[in-house]
Amino acid sequence: MSLNLAAESDTPPMGDLRTTSSTVTLVGTTEANTSVKLLPTNAAATSNSTGGFQFDNVGLANGTNSLTVEATDIAGNVGTIAQTITRDVGNTLGQNLDLTVRPGGYLEVPLTGVDASGNRVTYRLQSTGNLPTGKLDGNGNLIFTPTPSEIGTYQFGLIASNDTQEIPQTVTVRVVADPVSTTRISGVIQNTARQPLAGVAIEIGNLRTTTAADGSFTLAANGALPADTLKVRGEGLEGTETYPFIAEKLPLLLGRDVFNGVNNVIGRPIYLPPLDMANARAIDPTQDATVTTTAIPNASVFVKAGTLKDQSGNNFTGQLGITEVPREVTPAALPENLIPDLVVTIQPGEMVFLQPAPLSLPNRAGYAAGTEMDLWSINPITGNFDNVGRGRVSTDGSAINTIEGGMVGSRRNMTSCPSQLDRSVRLSPHCAPDIL
Numbered sequence: 001m002s003l004n005l006a007a008e009s010d011t012p013p014m015g016d017l018r019t020t021s022s023t024v025t026l027v028g029t030t031e032a033n034t035s036v037k038l039l040p041t042n043a044a045a046t047s048n049s050t051g052g053f054q055f056d057n058v059g060l061a062n063g064t065n066s067l068t069v070e071a072t073d074i075a076g077n078v079g080t081i082a083q084t085i086t087r088d089v090g091n092t093l094g095q096n097l098d099l100t101v102r103p104g105g106y107l108e109v110p111l112t113g114v115d116a117s118g119n120r121v122t123y124r125l126q127s128t129g130n131l132p133t134g135k136l137d138g139n140g141n142l143i144f145t146p147t148p149s150e151i152g153t154y155q156f157g158l159i160a161s162n163d164t165q166e167i168p169q170t171v172t173v174r175v176v177a178d179p180v181s182t183t184r185i186s187g188v189i190q191n192t193a194r195q196p197l198a199g200v201a202i203e204i205g206n207l208r209t210t211t212a213a214d215g216s217f218t219l220a221a222n223g224a225l226p227a228d229t230l231k232v233r234g235e236g237l238e239g240t241e242t243y244p245f246i247a248e249k250l251p252l253l254l255g256r257d258v259f260n261g262v263n264n265v266i267g268r269p270i271y272l273p274p275l276d277m278a279n280a281r282a283i284d285p286t287q288d289a290t291v292t293t294t295a296i297p298n299a300s301v302f303v304k305a306g307t308l309k310d311q312s313g314n315n316f317t318g319q320l321g322i323t324e325v326p327r328e329v330t331p332a333a334l335p336e337n338l339i340p341d342l343v344v345t346i347q348p349g350e351m352v353f354l355q356p357a358p359l360s361l362p363n364r365a366g367y368a369a370g371t372e373m374d375l376w377s378i379n380p381i382t383g384n385f386d387n388v389g390r391g392r393v394s395t396d397g398s399a400i401n402t403i404e405g406g407m408v409g410s411r412r413n414m415t416s417c418p419s420q421l422d423r424s425v426r427l428s429p430h431c432a433p434d435i436l
Contacts, residue, residue, distance in 0.1 A: 003028040003069050003083040006054070008100045008107075008176065018086045019060070020109050023188070026055045030071045030079070039068040042198070042213030047071075057188050057216035057265075059196075060087040097158075097171040101132075102178045103148040104259045106267035111140045111158070120162065127156035132175050145267070146175040148259050178262040183225055185250065185258070186218040187266030189232060192273045192329040197243070200272075201233040204250075215269070224260055225250075232331075234272040235348065241274040244347045246331045253332055271329040275347050280321030283308060291346075293322045298362040298399040301346060301407070307355040310348070322346055341365050346407070356389060356406030360399045367393045373400060377408055 005017060009024035030036060034047045038055050047053040058067075065085045072078050101107040111123040125136055131154050134144035158169040185204060189197045189211050196215030201208065205226025207219045219225075228250050234243030250258050253266045279293035285306050292300045299322050308316040325343045327334065334340070341364040359375075367373075375389035389405020 001028065001030045001069065001071060001079055001081045003067065003081055005085065008102055008105065010100070011098075017084065020087065022060055022087065022108060023106075024058050024060060024085070026058050026067075026085075028053055028069060028081075030069075031073055033074070035072045037070045037072075038214075039070060041196075043216065044212060055216075056186055056218055056263075057214070059188070059214060060085060096169055098174070099144070099172065100174045100176055101144050101146055102176055102262060103146050103151065104178070104184075104262035104264045105144075105146065106265040107144040108267065109142040111136070111142050122161050124159050124161075125156060126159060126168075129156070130154070131156060132173055142171075143267070144173060144175075145255070147256075148262060151175050151177055180263070181261050182220040182222055183258065183260045184218055184220045184263040185225065185230065185266070186216070186263055187253070188215045188269045189217065189234075190215050190269040190271055190329075191241075191243070192271050192326055194269070194271075194329070197234070197237065197272060199237060200243075201236050203231040203233065204229070218263070225258060228258070230270075232270060232272065242277050243272045244275055244331075244345060245349050246270075246272070247350050248332045268333055270331055272331065273323055273325045273329075273345060275345075276321055276323040277319060280319035283316050283318065283320050285315035285317060289320075291320050291322060296322060296324055296342075296344065296362060298360060299344065300360045302358045303353070304355045304357070307353055307357070309352045309354060311350055316348075316351055318348065320346070320348070350409065352409050353407055356408055358402035358406045360401045361391075363393055363397055363400050366397070367400070369393050369395050369397045372403075375402060375405055375407075 004027055005019055006025035006027045009019055009021055011019045026038070029051045030047050030053065032047060032049050032051045036045050036047060036053050037043070038058070041058065043055050043058065045053045045055060065087065066082065067085060068080055068082045070078060070080050097109065099107060099109065123140070132144055132146035132150040134142065136142050152175055154173045156171055158171055160167045160169055189200045191197055196213065198211055198213045198215065200211040202211065202217045202219060204219050207221060207226060209217050209219055211217045229247050230250055230253060231245070231247045233245050235245045237243050253270070254264055258264050276293060276295055279295055281289060281291045283289055283303060285308070288305050289303045290300055291303065301320070301322065303320065306315060310316045323345050325345050327340055327343045330343055342361060371393040373391045374387050375391055377386055377388045388408055390403055391400045392403045393400055
């Protein structure tokens with residue numbers, strides 16, 4: 001039995017069980033048609049007819065990671081193999097990099113760290129030729145997300161600098177063909193404490209799966225996917241916490257359209273917040289209702305009688321609640337230039353208000369009384385923000401109240417200064433908007 005890093009997850013020198021990637025693919029061999037489990041994540045797989053098996057989206061901590069594969073054959077015999085995979089933190093000063101990634105994949109290389117003397121090392125990129133799709137983000141991470149048309153080998157330079165010297169480095173990026181021809185979507189589900197959530201039902205059209213113990217999932221189709229929306233059914237999880245149902249457009253999660261015939265990797269975990277059900281209110285479709293929460297003073301949603309419909313088009317009769325969500329761990333990433341003071345979710349999700357629902361939010365940014373803002377809501381069809389109304393800061397300055405329009409669905413909404421938010425829906429951090 002064996003366990004190793006897949007070629008696309010390995011960092012040269014190849015085969016030394018070391019990588020710079022935070023999420024990797026592991027491959028191994030055992031007897032044919034054998035159940036295998038990866039510990040401590042409890043991810044499960046079955047070996048193929050030649051004994052090969054694979055674990056996708058395995059998260060690695062910085063430094064050494066002790067992993068064990070437990071294999072159980074048809075007769076119930078159990079065998080194990082232990083392996084240590086090391087994730088190297090940052091890039092070593094002066095070390096050339098040789099990176100491999102597949103079309104549709106997500107490769108992240110941290111380019112920050114310290115040298116042998118403890119001095120901070122920074123990097124700048126030098127290139128005169130074309131490179132595969134990617135970026136150097138504000139946190140010092142070099143990220144590649146190549147397209148199917150970018151198969152090939154690329155080279156560019158990095159200049160590593162500390163307090164006393166600059167050292168050039170050569171980076172080679174190899175975009176290699178995916179050996180599997182199905183169209184796949186893979187990712188990881190975590191809660192807002194960044195802990196994996198196992199057993200979450202995941203759907204794209206008629207494709208269904210559940211997350212493994214490490215929160216990972218993969219859905220596959222022959223040809224094009226049957227839908228463009230990923231549904232995460234956190235509401236079906238059993239336990240002490242209640243999680244939401246969310247539905248996100250795949251282009252929003254991927255940052256691009258889906259590529260057919262490859263594994264489309266969602267690089268950022270999809271986060272599910274534990275819902276505040278203690279402050280939720282039962283909705284009677286024959287009565288008007290104002291939903292508030294003691295956890296967020298001055299936050300409320302007004303629901304006109306008979307206007308809130310569930311996902312099946314029926315009158316909603318359950319509990320409706322408002323929950324604050326840390327802005328760094330919203331289900332899908334917020335636009336990079338949006339830094340809100342408050343993020344909340346109104347659940348259950350994906351419901352429809354036949355009459356726009358006015359909402360109020362605390363004025364945490366301290367806008368002056370009378371300041372008017374646009375109300376924006378995510379369009380469930382396009383995944384973009386639509387302008388659905390206006391809000392105004394109250395006379396005492398404590399809240400932002402809807403004065404025109406309102407929420408049209410129980411999903412993310414926001415208020416933002418109209419002078420700072422243009423009609424192409426570029427979001428300005430200067431308004432410090434609140435997100436629903």
